[in-house]
Amino acid sequence: MQRYNLPGNSIEIVIPGDYKPKQMKSAPSLPKKSPKSSPHTSPKKPLRYIASRSLFIVCGLATLGNIPVYSMISTPDATSSVLNLTEVESGSPAQVLQDLNLPAVASESFSGFAMDILPDAQQGNWKMRTLVEGDTLETALDALKLSKLAKPLLKDAAIAQELETLKPDAALLVQVVDDQLQQLIYTKGKNNAYIVSSTDNGFVGKWESDVFEIRESKIAFTVKHSIQRDGKEAGLSNSLIRQLGHVFRQDVDFKKGLRAGDKLGVIFEDYQYQGASIYTDKVLAAEYSHRETTKQRVRFTLEDGKTDYFSPNADTELKRTAFDRTPVAGGRMSSGFGMRRHPVFGFRKAHAGQDFAAPRGTPIHATADGQVKFLGRQGGYGNVVELRHINGITTLYGHMSGFKQGLGSGHSVKRGDVIGYVGSTGTSTGNHVHYEYRMNGVAQNPVSVDLPQVGIMSAKEMQQFKNHASAMIQQLTELRKVAAADAPAPKQNGG
Ligand SMILES: [Zn+2]
Structure with a gap:
């Protein structure tokens, strides 16, 4: 096993033969790009674990024989870290979180959360802004407090023209070295970026594709003080910490429910540039453990485009109304x-459906998956599907x-598909849709009838999810071993 000291008192554990350490402080020359990797298939990704400084505590105790596997690690920082022991008491509640505002509604950007810079990349002097509606190059640089430094760049007409309109939710990355604006990257698409570099002859900008290498990174840590502090120390960005709160929203309230000793593991997308991790977008899978209970969630997109974090063991059996x-x-x-008085003919008659009034032309949606049995004109129903x-x-x-x-007749439709438009054809007094729900030909009240349940995933989706999840679960399980070693040590007898 090799050990590397990283900024911020964290250490990186590298499984032998897998991975070369990356330079953290200065960006090396651009490495040859490996083929763009899909976030979902990466069998040969390096197993990179970053444990928080608490590992040092473990190291210290390991020398006492508690956890032999780490006994080989010693560090000059051990003394300062051992001081942390006074702050850590097994089982005591974690500090109340500060400034952790979970968004009520997922915001823009790919993950639904604003992207942000990884703590490591701050060492490389990168700053980042997730662009918002109305941002110009000037306002974005101003928000990063770089407007003064960027003055020469803003005067460059060619660059100003290329970056005249900025796309909301795109990222603007700026590297400042020795009070000089070194590089600026505007990520228009996921892998299409405009790169401005500082040269002896001023700034030069050009569009490039495949600028970032997207990799999977893994981090595990144990909660000791607060999710924010411990997560940051372990190398998580604010965005990732917020996302974790969202991923486990049904399992634990990150603001109040976390306890010292709880463990978190996360696999996330990591955007690398010139060999260094710069920013993250989304959590791909995560694990939360409290004592003997472990919850796992894996990101998955259903065929209807809805993305969520599913529990591999439980959610595949989740039902939803059909x-x-x-x-x-x-x-x-x-x-x-x-029963009602007929609106046109005046006599009392059973109304076999439910009417919904809406302006003419309003789209009418299929209320469930199915096939078109009839489409055409049918007496008092007018145009009917x-x-x-x-x-x-x-x-x-x-x-x-x-x-x-x-x-047409016989076509398949999905729940929510538009099948027609509101009107007033047939026997009707105004624009509305007459909606009937029949079971074996017998009309039921569509508003109150017990609706059938179907699995949240189709058989095909479930197979896809299980294949994908099993790879993620394996990685999370390996990650947990690191987090376990990172746990606060039990108090010694008499100590
Ligand atoms: Zn009706």
Whole structure:
């Protein structure tokens, strides 16, 4: 095993033969790019573990024979770290978090959280801004407190022209060395960037592709003081810490629920430039352990495009209702299901569906996956679409002004697909959709009927998820061994 000292009193443990240490302080020349790696397939990724300084505590105690595997590690910092022991008491509650504002709604950017710089990259003098609506090069540099340094750059007409419009959610990275603006990177797409470099003849800018090498990084640590402090010391960015709070939102409240001794492991996307980790985007998988309980979550995107963090053991069996209650967004429930006076003919008659009033042309959505059983004109229903679903259920949508172009009998539709538009064709007094829900041909009240449940993942999705998750779980499990060694040591008897 090799050991490297990193800035901030953390150490990096490298599994033998796997990985060469990267230069942290100064950026080496641009390494040859390996083929762009997908975040989901990286069997030969180096196992890189960064443990927080608490490892030193463990090291100190390890020499007493507690944890032999780390007994080979000794460090000149051991004395200062041992002082930390007074702050660490097994089982005591972790400090209340400060300044950890979890967003109520996921914000922009790829992960839904603003990207930010990794603590390591601050050593390389990088600064970063996730651009917002209305940002110009000048306002963005101003926000980074670099407007003064950037004056010569802002005067460059060619660069100003290229960077005239900046895309919200893109990143602006700036490297400052010796009070000189050394490099500026504007990431327009995920791997399409405009790079400005300082040369003897002033600034030179050019567009480049595959600027960043995207890798998976792993960090494990034990909570001792606060998630922010310990997470930062272990090498996590603010964004990653916030994301962890989101990932485990159903398991623990990061603001109040964490305890000293809780362990966290995280696998995340790591953007490297010129051999150094610069910034992160999203958590790919994570693990949270409290005493004997361990929760694991793996990021996965369902076929409908929804991305979430699923528990590999539990969530694959999660059920959701197979039907939406309403076929139009924002439609007002007008005439209800059951006996009523007929709005046109005046006599009392059972109303076999539920009416939703909405402006003409409002899209009508399939309330569940199914096939088109009928599409056309049908007496009082006017323009109507009838869908066939699971469990002998059919739904019907009447009085449409028109059908979704290209939709025909026998076609498959997905829940939420537009099938037609609100109108007032057939026997109708105004623009609305007449919605029926039938079980084996018998009309049910669509508003109150018990809806069938289906698995949250299709069989195909479940297979994909399981394949992906098993690789992640294996890595998280290996990571946990490091975190376990990082745990506060139990108090010695009489000590
Ligand atoms: Zn009706």
